[in-house]
Amino acid sequence: MQLRLFTYGGSANGYKVELALRQLALPYERVEVEIFRGEAQRPDFLARNPGGRVPVLELDDGTNLVESNAILWHVTRGTRLAPATPLDETRAIAWLSFEQNAIEPVIGSARFWRLTGRDRDRADETARRIAQGRRSLAELDLALRDRPFLLGERYSLADIAVYAYAHLAGDVGIDLADTPNVAAWCRRVEDQPGHVAGPEPYSAPAHVA
Ligand SMILES: N[C@@H](CCC(=O)N[C@@H](CS)C(=O)NCC(=O)O)C(=O)O
Known part of the structure; x- marks a missing residue:
């Protein structure tokens, strides 16, 4: 099986x-x-x-x-795709936690509401999450200022986890051009072999x- x-x-x-x-x-x-x-x-x-x-x-x-x-x-x-060292394992867990706290329920939820019509009866909450999404991406942008991938030189599961919802921010009107390090990182992720x-x-x- x-x-x-x-x-x-x-x-x-x-x-x-x-x-x-x-x-x-x-x-x-x-x-x-x-x-x-x-x-x-x-x-x-x-x-x-x-x-x-x-x-x-x-x-x-x-x-x-x-x-x-x-x-x-x-x-x-x-x-x-696994973290290479115990320290990188810890860093990866931090990124996976960041994703579940600051990306998925923020950009992910706002996008779900907006694209399926659910934002109409929760306009304030949608706006609040989009504002939070901008802050989350600004934080990500700062982290990516001196490294190509979240754990450093190598693409890993941390990039996959954070990319999944972060690259969709444009669907809620967040322009990735405002966070150029994030935009460049998304392109690097998309250039990885086997990317779909x-x-x-x-x-x-x-x-x-
Ligand atoms: N933290 C969970 C979230 C899973 C989740 O919320 N899945 C959604 C689809 S993205 C779902 O199945 N929702 C159905 C429901 O909540 O009824 C994960 O990362 O897997």
Whole structure:
């Protein structure tokens, strides 16, 4: 049995994992979960992830892994995308935490609301998150002023995790030209061998009237 990735095309959390699997040429079966039709709330999926969220990676022994960054850590272990030293491991964990605190629920949520019509009944909160997103990218820009990648000279899982939502900031009107180090880093990430674009557009059921 091979790896099975349960994901949703519009999810950048799922995209992170697919990007790593593709760049490492690890074979996997992709199972699309239409989260906006309740497919992640069905008992069979909840048995994999009681949180009812994608992505979930099923290993060849049937173990289900949840949380995109934990999955990234697992699939990149021992590969060229893993941190090279214990200190870099610590730095990578810091970037994965930054991504889950300052990028995903900020740029990711604002973008989801805006692209699916949910911003109409939460305009203030959307604006607040976009403002926070600008601050997060400014912080990222400062960190990237003296290094090509987040851990230094080498592209790693930290770049994949942070890139997944950061590169989508333009969808909420944040111009990456305002953070030139981030813009240049996005181009370097996109130039990596095996890079694939993502995530996919939101599916029709994601949109609200
Ligand atoms: N922190 C989690 C977030 C996972 C997550 O929020 N997944 C979304 C799609 S991006 C989902 O499945 N949402 C369905 C729901 O919450 O009902 C991760 O990084 O994997």
